[in-house]
Amino acid sequence: MPQNTSSSPNYAYVITANHLITGEVVYVAQDQTWTPWIQHALTYADDTQMQAALTLAQSQTETVVGVYSAKVQITDTGIETTHFREAFRVTGPSNYAHGKQQESLFNV
Amino acid sequence: MYKYSEFDHAFIAERNRQFRTQVAHRLNGTLTEDEFKPLRLMNGVYLQLHAYMLRVAIPYGTLNSTQMNALADIAERWDKGYGHFTTRQNIQFNWPKLSDIPDILDHLATVEMHALQTSGNTIRNVTTDHFAGAAKDELFDPRPYAELIRQWSTDHPEFQFMPRKFKIAVTASPEDRAVTKAHDIGLRGLIRDGQIGFQVIVGGGLGRTPMVGKILKEFIPINELLPYLEATVSVWNLLGRRDNKYKARIKITVHEHGIDDIRARVEDRFNLIKLGYGPMDLEYVETLKAHFSEPDYDISEAHFELPKTGPMAAWIDTNTHAHKQDAYVSVSISLKKHGDTPGDASARQMRIIAELAKHFAHDEIRISHEQNVILPHVPKRHLAQIYEVLRSVNLNTANTGLISDIIACPGMDYCALATARSIPIAQQIAQHFDALKLEHDIGPMKIKISGCINACGHHHVGHIGILGLDRAGVENYQITLGGDGGPNMTLGDRMGPGFSAQEVIPAIERIVFAYLDVRQASDETFLDCYRRVGSDPFKTALYHASETQAAE
Ligand code: HEM
Numbered sequence A: 001m002p003q004n005t006s007s008s009p010n011y012a013y014v015i016t017a018n019h020l021i022t023g024e025v026v027y028v029a030q031d032q033t034w035t036p037w038i039q040h041a042l043t044y045a046d047d048t049q050m051q052a053a054l055t056l057a058q059s060q061t062e063t064v065v066g067v068y069s070a071k072v073q074i075t076d077t078g079i080e081t082t083h084f085r086e087a088f089r090v091t092g093p094s095n096y097a098h099g100k101q102q103e104s105l106f107n108v
Numbered sequence B: 001m002y003k004y005s006e007f008d009h010a011f012i013a014e015r016n017r018q019f020r021t022q023v024a025h026r027l028n029g030t031l032t033e034d035e036f037k038p039l040r041l042m043n044g045v046y047l048q049l050h051a052y053m054l055r056v057a058i059p060y061g062t063l064n065s066t067q068m069n070a071l072a073d074i075a076e077r078w079d080k081g082y083g084h085f086t087t088r089q090n091i092q093f094n095w096p097k098l099s100d101i102p103d104i105l106d107h108l109a110t111v112e113m114h115a116l117q118t119s120g121n122t123i124r125n126v127t128t129d130h131f132a133g134a135a136k137d138e139l140f141d142p143r144p145y146a147e148l149i150r151q152w153s154t155d156h157p158e159f160q161f162m163p164r165k166f167k168i169a170v171t172a173s174p175e176d177r178a179v180t181k182a183h184d185i186g187l188r189g190l191i192r193d194g195q196i197g198f199q200v201i202v203g204g205g206l207g208r209t210p211m212v213g214k215i216l217k218e219f220i221p222i223n224e225l226l227p228y229l230e231a232t233v234s235v236w237n238l239l240g241r242r243d244n245k246y247k248a249r250i251k252i253t254v255h256e257h258g259i260d261d262i263r264a265r266v267e268d269r270f271n272l273i274k275l276g277y278g279p280m281d282l283e284y285v286e287t288l289k290a291h292f293s294e295p296d297y298d299i300s301e302a303h304f305e306l307p308k309t310g311p312m313a314a315w316i317d318t319n320t321h322a323h324k325q326d327a328y329v330s331v332s333i334s335l336k337k338h339g340d341t342p343g344d345a346s347a348r349q350m351r352i353i354a355e356l357a358k359h360f361a362h363d364e365i366r367i368s369h370e371q372n373v374i375l376p377h378v379p380k381r382h383l384a385q386i387y388e389v390l391r392s393v394n395l396n397t398a399n400t401g402l403i404s405d406i407i408a409c410p411g412m413d414y415c416a417l418a419t420a421r422s423i424p425i426a427q428q429i430a431q432h433f434d435a436l437k438l439e440h441d442i443g444p445m446k447i448k449i450s451g452c453i454n455a456c457g458h459h460h461v462g463h464i465g466i467l468g469l470d471r472a473g474v475e476n477y478q479i480t481l482g483g484d485g486g487p488n489m490t491l492g493d494r495m496g497p498g499f500s501a502q503e504v505i506p507a508i509e510r511i512v513f514a515y516l517d518v519r520q521a522s523d524e525t526f527l528d529c530y531r532r533v534g535s536d537p538f539k540t541a542l543y544h545a546s547e548t549q550a551a552e
């Protein structure tokens, strides 16, 4: 995982979107495919890299919709969201154990 | 209820075929998202936080058992086993796959339902009083006129690309259970010299700029209703601000031009087009009325004695409403069990409600804007059986109109526009006051919660309104008091700074305790009390509670 070791605290970006068919929240993964799990996401410490990745992801309109970059923090336990909206996208709604808490439509 | 004509069936089938092709083209890349988005919105398909959402219209909130069962089918087959009933008498499914939506729409069409104009800048689902056709206090059944408006507005060529969405509500009860003053156009039924007509209210709305609707016309007879509505919508369609979507709704147009100017323009336009309309086909209105004819009442036991004590008596007390027929009541089935998500019903619950309606209640069901389900025509002698069946599926909560009967929008648990969650706040308030066993003592109380300034949860007109905001990355809840969505609609007064998610339940508790403290008698409602004493005691309770305690 490319980690931002130069600056502290360890902020970086992930590229996220919704899957075109299911609407499920997905992230650009380390192998450049899309993953439903933020822990498998590729992180970009560098703005220029992030912009380039964002542009590339935005062109994949046959797979995903609503592509954007979200700020995250890299901690000892992995990738953490920095805003509660992103935290809900990682888990799913709080009233039912639906969404990723229950199952991912990707079945990975 | 209204039965589709051959034209209606063919029209919906054609629209569904078109949408199926559009989805296929989107999935194979022929259509881009920018091209597809307006098309999916025209069919009620949104993209939410975790999934797509499909909003299905329930015209003026009326359903029969077959339709309710079809909604249950959709919940089971294509969603996660439940649906969410909304303040606009629609139902939303939170988890459909885009590729399944054409099949869902076809299934809906088999029971004469659709998702058209549940989104986009069109005239939306016409809403009405959920007790329409049954209430003792109504002048007439407003639904034939709501249906007339639905037919006029559906696919109206002039009104498909308007400055913004347009919402119409109709009531014919002096109690106004349709919040008509919070709609782009609100119609209030009147009878003058034996003639049915409506008072026309314009420019109400909630959202980021809440406004109370103003009277545009004191009385429009039914034979001139459509040209008058058409004139009003066209005046706005031309004048409405297309440059700024926050200023596009008719409430802003009315505010900027003044009601007198708008009225004069509407009159001009009305005089021009009403000739083209010719004399209203009153025979057609009569045909529509026949679709809404009263059920074949069973009045064999008109003076049925209801129980006076016990849980069922409490439920009858809060969850039934006076019917035109003495032998009948309208039943509100609460979708607000303490701790549950307001407005959600499982497929099993939907099927049970459908069965009850079919066997005991003339096969009629309504959805209320307060997110409950209504059986409008229930013979009193069936109440005990109905209560027992409802109890078996947790639908017997006796809380209609009480503090736990909360309206809450989906908020940040589902909605892509949200700034905070609303559902957990509703769940906690309901559980908190249930645990305190104070609910019935507090009496009539409407709490309404929205997860952002769009105000889908009607917080401005809650006796207690709660608005969830994002303050520097943390959920923060702003409180308004004294709002009222009734006939004399009032916007709530904003109290001071907001509260964190942890602080908001104690804050609500302080408001309620302050009310219990200052009310003159147990029958002085919170709203009456607030109007009498003003906001001071409540502000003190909210912000200076620790000081008062220290001084004691
Ligand atoms: C979850 C997806 C939803 C989205 C994206 C959404 C979006 C919006 C937006 C943008 C507005 C403001 C419109 C304006 O002021 O011009 C609005 C208003 C409104 N929405 Fe929603 N909404 C959603 C769900 C709901 C639900 C679940 C309900 C019912 C519980 C609802 C009922 C309303 C109502 C009653 C208004 C009234 C405010 C007004 O039009 O003046 N909406 N919605």
Ligand code: SF4
Binding pocket: B409, B410, B411, B412, B415, B416, B417, B418, B419, B450, B451, B452, B453, B454, B455, B456, B457
């Ligand atoms: S009020 Fe805001 S958060 Fe709630 S449903 Fe409407 S747009 Fe979403």
